[in-house]
Amino acid sequence: MLMIKIRNQHGVGMIEVLIALLLLAVGVMGFTALQLKAVDATDEAMSKIEAMNIARDVAERIRVNRGGLATYIAELNKTTQTNITTSGLKKCLGNTVCTGTDMAKYDTAQIVSRAQSTAMQITLPNCQVVGAVDRICIYIAWGDTKPINHATDNQACTSSGTYLPEAKCIVMELY
Numbered sequence: 033m034l035m036i037k038i039r040n041q042h043g044v045g046m047i048e049v050l051i052a053l054l055l056l057a058v059g060v061m062g063f064t065a066l067q068l069k070a071v072d073a074t075d076e077a078m079s080k081i082e083a084m085n086i087a088r089d090v091a092e093r094i095r096v097n098r099g100g101l102a103t104y105i106a107e108l109n110k111t112t113q114t115n116i117t118t119s120g121l122k123k124c125l126g127n128t129v130c131t132g133t134d135m136a137k138y139d140t141a142q143i144v145s146r147a148q149s150t151a152m153q154i155t156l157p158n159c160q161v162v163g164a165v166d167r168i169c170i171y172i173a174w175g176d177t178k179p180i181n182h183a184t185d186n187q188a189c190t191s192s193g194t195y196l197p198e199a200k201c202i203v204m205e206l207y
Contacts, residue, residue: 079150079152083152083172083202084202084204086143086146086147086150086152086154087204089143089146090143094206097136098132099132100135100136101136101168103132103133103137103140104140107140108140108143108144108154109155109157121134121137122137122138124139150174151174152173153173153178154172154179155170155171155179156168156169156170156171157181159193160181160190160192160193167206168205169203169206170205170206171189171190172201173189173201175200177189177199186198189201190203
């Protein structure tokens, strides 16, 4: 009688190992993608915090120096802010006597310098409000976003007072 010997496999086959490696690779890629998203979210949060700090600084300086409001608006709404520096301005610190305009120009130069050091842009346009109340907003934008309210510009911060989906900016209302 002829006997057929059946051999049982010992150990793990090559196919099982390859499938396990493939599953591990997919899991590692998923974890890496989550980690990259977390880093992007952290960067965005840090930018928003810095923008909020700058906006709060602007609002506090304007509240203290209400007489210089027109100067703040004129200086911060200039299309080119690169030439705004504190050199040549009265340093309104200590015992130096300054007018509201002098203080506003000095404050504006400091604000613009701080915004530019973090690659941000700042403007003070009128807010989009309902009614006859005139309000001023602080727009701070970074990245490719422009600190403006515009209906057709895709790089604008807001359109009709509403944030655009891809905008990287904050808007704070002055009161």
